[in-house]
Amino acid sequence: MSGYDEPLKELKKRREFALAMGKPEMLERMKNEGLLNARERLDYILDKDTFVEVGQLALGAREEHRHRTPADGKVGGFGKIDGRMVGIVSNDFATMGASSALNNLKKMKYVKDQGSKRGFPLLFVGSSSGSRMPDRMGAPGRLIIAQDQAEYRRLRQSPWGVAQLGSCYGSSTWYACMADYVVMRKGATMAVASSRVTSLAINQPVTDEDLGGWRMHTRTSGLVDEAFDTDEECLDALKQFLSYMPSHSNETPPITKVPKGSDDPVEGIMDIVPGDRKKVYNMKHVIEVLADKGSVFETKPSWGKSVITALGRLNGQVVGFLGSNPLHKGGAADPDGCAKATGFLVLCDSFNIPIVMLVDVPGFLIGVEGERKAAPGKIINWMNAISLTTVPKLTVVLRKSYGQAYINMGGNKNSDVFAMWPTADVGFMDPETGVNVVFGIRKEDDPEEFERCVAQLAEDAAPWEVAVMFEAQDIIDPRETRKFLINMLEVQQLRMTNGVGEHLMSTWPTSIV
Incomplete structure (x- = not known):
């Protein structure tokens, strides 16, 4: 061992420093509040003993920061979730607020690049105070940013998930806005800058909750899919989301066994949907009846509620359900609902997920407020997205389908399969x-x-003339809907490309709001 003793001792010392993370008092406070620290999050979400860390010995770029920047505030590397490889970065807020700086951004870039090049999902979890100000002040500080031209370029080669688990500013917000699925712990904040910085900039008081709390982002901005009470629930949601995703855009999502009893509930579907088109119901209940038992995973449930988007399975195969929801605004799609539908179409098309559209729509919600929110632009974004979608599209009209919304919800040539219930009502x-x-x-x-x-x-x-002219592939008994969709899904498989679509929207913005 001659010649190795001192170097190995130094390596052990540096590793222990990194593993200890940041300020002990802050780590203790997090523990007392029932929160997970950066490394506990990794232990929780990853399969046991699969984490391979990179950049463990990284420190702050400035000499005066090196004694207090273990792993430079961001723990990054690779591991497995349910046996599949992922890349992950977990922010250590106890280390200088997990602020973004020269060296830890190199680490993030490495993890991100490997996910894109080698084909596995990327997860970003934790919180961050934004930029490390001493590194960024003055002209020299400006020169270290934007060195990676692809840092904020998203081509959707692999799925991204984000969990916002505290104060999230700057880059942690940017990555959330680029992600495919975002969750937030209740009590966390997500914004461009902190409430203190914002208050100084606009010269008026503002609270963290008003600026970027979970209610605002799940109900108003639509930037967060769902909020949960604990770190663990947020991480569980990320794992569940990934279970519907392929590892990369050149493969199809995993196929699972069909749970027993999945065909039973469809017999009661007419009890859910009233025959009278003026009566409301919750389209989610229809989706739950049609999908494999227990497989429905709704996205953005509190935003754009006149449109429902959910991942689920039919006969073990992942599909994306896009439905109008009469329970909210009669199912008339407002600007938020349009943006929600567009984003979901892009997600499904990017990751080879067939789309099932369930239609009961009176049209678009028109009026002064809608025009002020750019309703025409959001309607045509949706129209453009469905025109560019290359995965199989299956549409079933349950009751009404009126106006331009008929086209947006898969009417005419915007579906590969178009079917109607006998109660369908199609018109202007x-x-x-x-x-x-x-x-x-x-x-x-x-x-x-x-x-x-x-x-x-x-x-x-009435639907009969549509069937006579073969503008619909069939008119079906509502109780046949699940079987019809499963059969047609098999017919519409993209066999020539092994289930992979053309991905014409891979460069579309990830925050289509």
Whole structure:
């Protein structure tokens, strides 16, 4: 061992320094509050004994920071989740707020590059105070940023997931906005800059919650999919999301066994959907009946609620369910709902997930507020996305499908398979509204003539003529819907490319809001 003793002793010392992480008092406070530290998060989410760390001995670039920057505040490397390789970076907020700096950004770049080049998902978890200010001040500080032209370029070669578990500013916010799925612990904050910096900049007080709390991001901005009470629940959600994803864009998602009893609930589907088109119901319950038992994983459930998006399985195969939801705004898609649908189409197409559209839509929610929120632009973004989607698209119209929304929800040539229930009603607008617009007749002026015209328009909107002209592949008994979708999903497999689509939207923005 001559000649090795001192170097090995030094290596042991440096490793122990890195493993100890940042300020002991901050780590103790996190423990007392029931929060996981950076390394405990890795232990929790990764398969046991699979983590391979890189950059463990990295320190801050500035000499005066090296004694207090173990692993430079970001623990990064590779491990396995359910036996599949992932790349992961866990921020150690106890080390200078896990601030982004020259050396730890090199580490993040390495992990990110390997995921993209070698084909495995990437996870970013924890919290960050933003840029490390001493590294960034003045002209020299500006020169160290933007050295990696691809740092914020997302080509969707592999899925990304983010868990925001504390104060998240700067790069931790940027990575969340680039991710495919984002969760947040309740009490965490996500924003461009802290409330203190923001208050100084705008010269008015602002709270962390108002600036970027979980309620705002899950209900208003739509940047976060869902919020949970604990770190563990957030990490569990990331694992569940990855279970629906392929490791990379050139393969299909994993196929699982079909749980027993998956075919049973469909017999009661007509109890969920009222025959009267004016009565509301929750489309999620329809999806849960059609999908394999226990497989439905909703995304952004609290945002754009007139549209529902969920991952699920049909006969063991992952599909993306896109449905209008009459329980909210009658199912009329508002600007947030349009953006939600667009983002979901991009996600599914990027990762070879067939799309099932369940339609009961009266049109788009129009009005002054919608126009102010750029409704026309968001409608056409959705239209563009569905036109560019190359994975199989299967559409079933349950009740109504009116106006431009008929096209956006898979009508005409925007589906590979188009089917209707006998209760389907397809037209430019609701028959009662149509009578007023087309014939200028109001119910209160001539009730008898009004009802006669409504009946005529309703007859014209019935599904039978659509089937006669073979503009629909079939009209199906509602109880046949699950079997029909499973059969047609098999027909529509992309056999020539082993299930891989063309990915025409791989460069679309990840935050389509």
